[in-house]
Amino acid sequence: MHDLTYRLVVRLARVLFRVLGLRLDVRHAERVPSTGPVVLAADHQSFLDFLVVGLPSVQRGRLTRFMAKESVFRVPVVGAAMRRMGHVPVDRRSGAAAAVRAYRALLRGEVVGVYPEATIGHAFAVKDRADLRLGAAHLAIATGAPIVPVAHWGLHRVLTVGPHGSLRRGRWVGVVAGEPLVPRPGEDAAALTDRLHAALTDLVEELLDRYPDTPSEPTQEWWWPAHRGGAAPGADEARLLDLRAIAVADGLDADNVVAQAKSFTSHVTGE
Template identity: 50%
Template sequence: MGDVVYRCVIATSRAVFRGLGLRIELRGEEHLPTTGGAVLASNHVSFLDFLLVGLVGVERGRLVRFLAKESVFRPPLLGWAMRRMRHVSVDRAHGTAALRQAVRAAEAGEVVGIFPEATFSRNESLRPFRRGAAAVAVWDQVPLVPVVVWGGQDVLAVRGRWFRLRWGVAVTVVVGEPLRPGPHADPAVVTDVLRARIGDLLRDREAARDRQPLLTR
């Protein structure tokens, strides 16, 4: 049932993206393994990032189980869908429980999606990273795959209780080569390397915009 809901959400979101005329460029998706556990770690600029980063999994035949703040699960319909899709609720006051769920998911061969900044960055400057993504990769010995997403903040702009949609926006999703920390690696050190790698991808994202849009293939 959960995967049926997830696939319906994917189909609906892609139809909406087409209707909005989004020019989505996805590059480097081959860096996500097609089998086995993995962690996708991305910068975070908009509410659409879950759907956009999730496209990396879609292209590789995977479903990404994201960690999302607990408030996302409160609205009845959205909360029902999030739970059916097996996303993980994060209570920031008790984040260890969510981290344990992420560890179990990756250990079971799932792709776990984490936004290490834990909130939106309103510009290209990355916020400090939390160590959860690196910790899951170290504990489970799975690839830690850096991702950069950019453009979603221009599609859906939120101002208080109001939001505004824009058509024809260029969106970039770039996947970098995975980090493969050893079993005794320090998650703090791995987090620093991850942040530097995502920063490099963020600065280089312009190179991806010259390619054909994903959703018009």
């Protein structure tokens, strides 16, 4: 593994943090095991969040091999760097190859980073349990590796989906690692993902509770979650926006995908 490239990127990231004046608050890095395989499962709110959710591992002297969408690996220079750092390309239409690579990395004792939400969420809160993928749990069960949930909040104010973001200096970004989730005897991927969802949700709520720049008028702020009175999309609206973003990325008819989702929801709920 070409860790020299990875460590250079870590240094460049720290320079970027200083340029942006980020007020980083990283807590409980000690919950990341110092040795052995680890599945690091994080929430997904920003194009830049891999730069911060890996910080607890870095503080433990470890580097995280992230599972990232395959299109990133086709970008000149960036793709080559991603490969040299040992990150894992994921083709959403066929994830078997990525799963095998992640499995082998865990068997080598690596930290593998997974985004159970799959895509950046528009609600700036953890997605509903039904929207979480089971990949992190499957990897943990197959290898015996613990899942360490890592939540972050605040970086979406710098860069995220939609016409939002700002390079204004001084944003607060909180990162917190949760207690490791060890697969229980006989536990299946769905049950382990239930526990992971609960852990990530609690961690994000913890970050929101101690967010130092709470808006005085939440209803006017696009970046503050709807369930806390903010102007961010609520869960149902955010789910449709997420589906549209995925359809566009996959080259599908986004309007048709969203229309089908709305029709299905109406059929199920009777509305």
